[in-house]
Amino acid sequence: MDNKQLKKIMRGFEKEKQRRDLRKTVKTMKRNRDDRTPRQKSWSESDEIDGGFERIMPRGERERRHRVETTAFENKNDNIELLEGLQATVTEVSTGMCRVSLNGQIVLCRLRGSLSAEETGFMNVVAVGDKVIITEDGQGGGVVEAVLPRRNMLARPDTFYSHLRQILAANVDQLLIVASWRQPHLWPELIDRYLITAGLNDITPIICINKVDLAENRQELDIYLKPYRMLGHNLILTSVVTGDGLQELGDMLSGKITVLSGMSGVGKSSLLSAIQPGFELRTHEVSDASGEGQHTTTQAVMLPFGDDGYVVDTPGIREFGLSELERSELAEFYPEFLRFTNFCRFGNCSHIHEPDCAVREAVAKGQIAEWRYHNYRKLYKVLA
Incomplete structure (x- = not known):
């Protein structure tokens, strides 16, 4: 994207900023009674959903969310102007900060104060995978000036504010659903939740059943997974111990932006490290007491993979919300x-x-x- 195109995309930035500041001032005057404490995150905060139930949506909430989500894909930067800017891809996000990939280099950026998630229906203004426009801050870092339109996104209900959602990743090609046959045992309901999420967002799902070396009877495994095969889903069986399926999985991830998902302990981080040595991902043994894994990744991060590919490694979660589905x-x-x-x-x-x-x-x-x-x-x- 050249400077002329950037200027065209960003036309009217100062006017838009003034309008936002004015609206924010008016809202502050009207909301003096609102003492809500904003949710804070750090680079090391655990990001697990503790959801044992689905929240019931009030009347009209679904239509409101649909309008909000539609606006998330619209180009609101047509009337924004910036003197200069560079396009980068967000690789990691924290409160008020993010890391972006710019020409192969990782740059730590702060978010421009005019960027706000208020009235968007989401908790975060930027997410892993977002295409953004940044400027240099003169101190070796950068400033995110604008978020470019998203072609898709994965979001889930926020843990604390049920009327808001958290964007996990944006602009992705496929969703890799990792489950294990044993340790922890296969959880088909969670697989179905991920398949529905992929379908709702027009993202290609891939089902990966890991730790197949622990299967006492492979025929039993094949029979159990037959419905997924009959439905035409991409299904792959892997084992870090025996090496089964690793080459095939690596080929499927190459050249794609893939969200890696699944509950803790199924071996997501170990799979990445086995396919491409050099990934500095932490691994953790499954808890003997519960049979469930502990967190190996505390926050979504976008990692370069193979030739022109990326893997978005998401925190292990026990529950995946489907609150936008009736x-x-x-x-x-x-x-x-x-x-x-x-x-x-x-x-x-x-x-x-x-x-x-x-x-x-x-x-x-x-x-x-x-x-x-x-x-x-x-x-x-x-x-x-």
Whole structure:
């Protein structure tokens, strides 16, 4: 992007800043009673969701979030002008600061004060993967002046403020869902949550089942995973111990921006280190008491991988929110249901309790995997 294009993108920066400052002053006068303490983060803060439930959305909340998310992809920088600027990619984020990749160099930047997440519906104004315009601060660092439009993003409900969401990553190509067959045991419901998230955001999912060397019966593993294969999902079996699948996985990650996801302890960091030695990622053994892993990565970070590829390593999480999804839409993300739904007695059948439900009959006949339907029922129960 040359300076002429940058100037065109950033036209009217000072006017926009003045308008924002004015709006902020007015809001401050109206919100003197608001004593909310802002959430603070540090580079080492744990970022795990402790979500044992889904939050119920109030009436009209879904429509409001849709409007907010739509604006997140709009180019609001058309009326912003800057004397000079360079395009960079955000690789790590903390409160008021971020690290960006600029021509192969990592630069520590602060955020321009005029950049704010207020009224966006999100907790953070920048996220890993964002394309930004920066200027030099004269002290070896930089200043993020603007965030360029996103082509997609992954977000989750904020832990403390349920009406807001946290953007985990932006502008990604694929979502690598890492699970383990043992230590910790496979959690199909979490895999389904990630698949739904990928579908909602038009991101290609890849299912990676790690630690297959611990499978006592590989045939049992293959039978269990058959529904995912039949649905056409990319599925790969890996083991750091035996080396199974590592070359194939490396090829799938090369040249792509990939979000690495999955609960703690499944071996995400170990996989990265095994595929490309030199990654300085910490590893941690699974807890003997709980069978679940402890955090090996405390914050999302974007790492160069292979030829022109990047891996976004996300913190291990126990729960992945689907609060933007309604119950009536859930069946759309279980494609194996679709060839039976037209035969249900009721057109709006939930496939939970209605009589003459063709989906439940298909489950009883073994035409739909019982564990997949069980996941559907569990997710249906917690959705608004």
